[in-house]
Each structure stands twice: as C-alpha cells, then as structure tokens.
Amino acid sequence: MTTFPCFRETTLPRTSIDLPVSVDRDASVPLTVQLGNRLRAAMRDGTLKSGERLPSTRALARQLAVSRTVVTEAYQQLYAEGWLDGRHGSGTYVADVVVHTPSPPLASAGPAASAGPAASAGPAASAGPAVSTWPSGAAGAARSGAVPPDFPAGNGAAPAGPVIDLRPGRPWVNDYDRAAWRRAWRAAADLPPGDDPDPYGLPRLREALAEHLRKTRAVAVGPENIMVTRGTGNGLDLVAATLLRPGDRAGVEDPGYRVAGNVFAARGAEIVPCPVDRDGVVVEELPGDLRVLYTTPAHQYPLGGRLPIPRRERLLAWARRTGAIVVEDDYDAEFRYDVAPLPALHCLDPGRVVLLGTLSKSLAPDVGVGWLVAAPDLLAAVARTRHDLADRTGGPAQQAVAVLLERGDLDRHLRRMRLEYARRRAAVVDVLGPLVSGDTAGLHVMIEVPPAAVPFVVARAAERGVLVDWTESPRRSDRPRGHGLVLGYGSASLTEVRRGTTVIAELVAAWRDGEGRKGETREEPGRTGETRGERTGEDGRRQAPAGKGARR
Numbered sequence: 191m192t193t194f195p196c197f198r199e200t201t202l203p204r205t206s207i208d209l210p211v212s213v214d215r216d217a218s219v220p221l222t223v224q225l226g227n228r229l230r231a232a233m234r235d236g237t238l239k240s241g242e243r244l245p246s247t248r249a250l251a252r253q254l255a256v257s258r259t260v261v262t263e264a265y266q267q268l269y270a271e272g273w274l275d276g277r278h279g280s281g282t283y284v285a286d287v288v289v290h291t292p293s294p295p296l297a298s299a300g301p302a303a304s305a306g307p308a309a310s311a312g313p314a315a316s317a318g319p320a321v322s323t324w325p326s327g328a329a330g331a332a333r334s335g336a337v338p339p340d341f342p343a344g345n346g347a348a349p350a351g352p353v354i355d356l357r358p359g360r361p362w363v364n365d366y367d368r369a370a371w372r373r374a375w376r377a378a379a380d381l382p383p384g385d386d387p388d389p390y391g392l393p394r395l396r397e398a399l400a401e402h403l404r405k406t407r408a409v410a411v412g413p414e415n416i417m418v419t420r421g422t423g424n425g426l427d428l429v430a431a432t433l434l435r436p437g438d439r440a441g442v443e444d445p446g447y448r449v450a451g452n453v454f455a456a457r458g459a460e461i462v463p464c465p466v467d468r469d470g471v472v473v474e475e476l477p478g479d480l481r482v483l484y485t486t487p488a489h490q491y492p493l494g495g496r497l498p499i500p501r502r503e504r505l506l507a508w509a510r511r512t513g514a515i516v517v518e519d520d521y522d523a524e525f526r527y528d529v530a531p532l533p534a535l536h537c538l539d540p541g542r543v544v545l546l547g548t549l550s551k552s553l554a555p556d557v558g559v560g561w562l563v564a565a566p567d568l569l570a571a572v573a574r575t576r577h578d579l580a581d582r583t584g585g586p587a588q589q590a591v592a593v594l595l596e597r598g599d600l601d602r603h604l605r606r607m608r609l610e611y612a613r614r615r616a617a618v619v620d621v622l623g624p625l626v627s628g629d630t631a632g633l634h635v636m637i638e639v640p641p642a643a644v645p646f647v648v649a650r651a652a653e654r655g656v657l658v659d660w661t662e663s664p665r666r667s668d669r670p671r672g673h674g675l676v677l678g679y680g681s682a683s684l685t686e687v688r689r690g691t692t693v694i695a696e697l698v699a700a701w702r703d704g705e706g707r708k709g710e711t712r713e714e715p716g717r718t719g720e721t722r723g724e725r726t727g728e729d730g731r732r733q734a735p736a737g738k739g740a741r742r
C-alpha cells in the first residue's frame with residue numbers, strides 16, 4: 191500500500207468494500223482524473239461511506255486493468271483534497287467526509303435573513319472580527335480604536351452540535367514535534383534568568399533570526415538590524431511609540447488588519463484608511479501627509495493579494511517623496527503553496543521600511559516571539575523607546591526559540607505545516623470554488639459574496655456552529671465597498687474545514703436562491719458573477735477572481 195504524508199492517528203473501522211467504479215479507456219479524460227471523479231462522486235452521494243477502507247492500489251489497479259500509478263495518483267489527489275485518510279501500513283480510508291445536507295428551511299430565517307444584523311448576539315459575536323474597514327476621518331479613527339464586537343446576530347439560536355471555528359488568525363497548534371519543543375525549553379531552563387534584559391533581544395536569537403530571514407525571506411541583514419519583539423502587535427506599538435505623535439496621520443490598509451489601526455489610534459494618531467485592491471495597497475490613492483503606512487505586501491490581509499514589483503517600486507517612491515515610513519507586516523509569508531514568496535519589501539529600501547515578523551502563524555501566538563527589522567539608526571530609536579517603556583521579550587522564550595531555529599526544528603515544522611495547510615486550502619477551494627479569491631497562500635481565504643449576503647451567511651452559519659469572519663460591517667461603513675467573508679483554515683482540522691465550508695456554500699446558495707435577499711436588489715449576485723473571470727495583474731500573473739476592492 192502506498193503511504194501518504196501527514197497521516198494522522200485515527201480509529202477508523204477496518205471495513206473492506208468492493209469499489210463500484212470503472213474507467214473508460216477510450217475517453218479523452220485521463221484515467222487518473224476519471225478515477226478521481228468517480229470516487230469523489232461515490233463519496234459525495236454516500237455510496238462510499240466515512241471509515242470505509244479502500245482497496246489497495248495494487249488490487250484496484252488489477253480490478254480496473256490500469257497501471258498502479260493511475261490509482262496511486264488518484265488516491266494521492268483525493269488525499270490532498272481531504273477525502274481520504276489513512277494510517278501508515280494500514281490502508282486508505284474514506285475520511286469523515288461531509289454528506290451534503292439540505293439547508294434549513296428558509297422560512298425560519300431569523301432577522302438577519304432580511305434586514306441585516308439583528309440586535310441579539312449570536313455565537314460569533316463574542317470574539318468580533320480581526321478584519322476591518324476603517325471609517326474615514328478622525329471621528330472614525332476614534333471610533334475604530336474600540337470597535338465593539340457587535341455583529342453578527344441571527345435569531346439567537348445556539349448551534350446544536352460542536353462549533354467549527356473558521357475565523358482567521360490562528361494556526362494549527364496540535365501537531366508539533368513534542369520532543370523538539372521539550373528540548374528547547376529544557377535548554378532555556380538550564381540557563382539562569384537575566385537581570386538586565388537587552389531591549390534588542392538576545393544576541394544568540396538575533397543571530398539565528400538573521401539566518402532564518404536570509405533563508406526564508408531573502409532578507410540579508412545582520413543581528414544589528416534585528417530586535418526581538420513579542421510579536422507583530424508589540425512591534426507595531428514600538429514603532430508607533432517611537433514615530434507617532436498625537437495628531438500624526440497613520441495609514442492602514444482598508445480593508446485590513448484591525449489591530450494595526452487600534453495600536454496607532456491608541457498612540458494618538460489619526461487613522462487614515464488606505465484603499466486596497468486585489469494586488470494590495472493602491473499607491474495612487476495614498477495621501478502625501480502620512481507619517482507611517484501599515485501594509486501587508488506579501489499577502490494582503492484579508493484580500494490575499496501579493497503586491498507586484500512595479501507597485502512596490504511606486505510605493506517606495508511615494509514613501510521617499512513624502513517622508514513616510516512603511517511598516518511591512520510579514521505575518522504569514524512562510525506559507526505559500528504555489529510559487530516562492532517575493533523578497534520582503536524591506537530589501538528594496540531598508541531605510542524606509544520597517545519589517546515586522548512573528549512566530550504567531552508559523553508556530554503559535556502563545557510563544558510570544560516576533561522580530562522587528564530596521565535600519566540601525568531607526569532601530570536604535572526604537573530600542574530607546576523600548577528601554578523607556580520598560581518593554582521586553584521574555585528571556586526563556588527567546589532561548590527556546592533560538593534552540594528551535596538552530597536545530598532546524600522550526601524549518602521542519604514549517605515544511606510539515608505547509609503541506610497540511612495546502613491540503614486544507616485545497617479543501618476550501620474544492621467546496622467553494624470560484625467564490626474563493628486571494629493568492630494560494632497563508633491561512634485564510636476571502637470568499638466573495640455581495641454585502642447583503644454577509645449578515646445572512648454569518649448569522650446562519652453561527653446558528654449551525656460555524657464561525658467565520660467578514661470584511662466589514664455595513665453599519666460601520668460610510669462608503670460602498672466590496673464585501674466578503676474571511677475564512678481561516680489554520681485552527682480547524684481538515685474534516686472541520688470541509689464540513690464548515692460546505693455549510694457556507696449551502697448558505698451562499700440559499701441566499702442566492704432568493705430568500706436571503708428579500709428586500710434587496712437583484713443586482714448584487716450578478717456583480718459577484720462578474721468577478722469570476724480571471725485577469726492578468728501588473729506582474730503578468732494570472733489572477734484569481736476580482737477582489738472586492740476592485741469593485742469599488
């Protein structure tokens with residue numbers, strides 16, 4: 191039996207089945223594709239049930255009179271999509287695949303179905319979105335510093351079963367190398383605690399990070415350019431405390447990572463929402479009076495685009511012309527599943543760009559370690575701020591991370607997780623198809639739906655135990671913008687991802703079918719339909735369907 195990577199321990203029953211499939215040797219469709227399609231159909235319609243054991247590749251190849259490679263490749267594809275599961279040496283099984291259940295009767299739709307968000311809080315309301323569209327102007331900035339988790343709400347019904355959390359932002363923390371983890375922390379515990387923490391961080395870790403950044407992000411800096419932070423939020427705050435004075439204007443991507451604006455606003459800055467489209471921040475729309483601009487060029491959060499090289503150059507020309515400092519949030523650049531990431535923006539102009547990195551996605555937010563890379567004079571200013579604020583990163587955590595980096599444990603973890611996240615992303619695309627936009631990267635996808643569908647889908651999904659995020663609340667937006675759902679596949683298992691996205695697909699379909707749009711114009715779904723065509727971006731890449739920013 192061929193084995194596949196990332197096998198998880200399962201307790202699947204060992205039921206054997208006779209596979210009801212055949213292939214047509216004369217058809218133009220390759221045999222592997224035919225076999226994959228037949229098996230998928232059998233799993234969808236329930237002919238093949240969860241936990242059933244598939245024949246060995248050898249036996250099925252013999253039964254179908256095809257080469258074993260045909261069967262192996264078909265199994266591998268289905269495994270990658272999450273349809274199959276297995277254990278080393280013990281066979282291949284139908285995973286706990288979703289059986290498509292009909293949507294609940296639409297007549298029972300709660301207030302969200304027709305009139306947008308209702309007042310009572312559903313399960314998703316407790317956490318609130320990490321994605322925001324910023325109200326414009328100073329008043330908006332003040333408001334947006336403390337946006338309440340006020341949305342969505344359904345009819346208040348609690349989910350019947352377990353909750354599937356597809357909100358973005360969290361990685362998978364269940365599969366890590368426990369021996370490596372213990373080794374790292376033992377090594378940290380062997381050292382005495384320090385009495386005078388260096389605001390730059392431990393030299394040993396800064397050395398290791400310099401090597402890590404060189405390998406993973408083509409950033410050629412020495413330890414003298416690196417400060418160890420507690421993560422992106424901490425790095426943002428140190429930059430803000432160093433550079434921003436009350437009333438300074440700070441640009442944040444819109445839509446974007448709400449924390450960035452929160453941090454800048456807490457330091458007294460006026461938040462300036464800067465439009466993004468499917469490629470990232472729109473340079474031509476940047477005002478000339480920003481002190482700092484926060485941006486996510488490797489993988490725009492949440493739309494998922496990668497800032498093309500020409501636009502990077504225009505962005506840096508803008509920064510040089512206006513004197514702004516660009517803050518580059520490189521939060522998940524380690525996770526690309528198609529092509530290598532572009533080198534960090536920082537490499538193009540180290541004097542203008544502060545690079546922020548974090549282990550929050552690549553390892554776990556709980557580790558509380560990240561980094562800030564800047565030119566030496568700016569870094570020295572940040573270090574002074576840090577000293578003045580008595581801010582620091584814990585020494586033992588730094589020691590442990592240094593060990594993980596030096597021994598290659600983090601690299602191995604990243605390689606493993608890349609495969610796992612790629613499988614989960616493939617499962618999302620398999621279920622939601624052309625609704626998915628954004629690059630083949632990261633731990634989240636953007637699902638394009640018309641604005642009016644968002645409260646319906648979010649609230650009804652919550653009632654069915656599926657939590658998702660969204661790009662904005664229409665109530666908080668004073669400008670018409672594209673709109674969508676943001677689904678994270680970092681902290682849910684492959685089976686949960688498949689199950690949760692199926693619920694979302696059903697709800698989007700239900701909304702499209704009309705019931706969710708009572709009182710809405712019929713125009714919106716057509717606009718979504720328009721976005722399905724591919725286009726070519728500034729760097730010549732073929733691109734996913736249009737992002738919401740482009741529809742503005």
Ligand SMILES: Cc1ncc(COP(=O)(O)O)c(C=O)c1O
Nearest residue numbers: 359421422423447491521548550
């Ligand atoms: C855009 C973005 N940046 C950074 C982070 C991580 O921040 P931190 O390192 O503070 O945990 C996240 C986590 O969700 C994020 O979504």
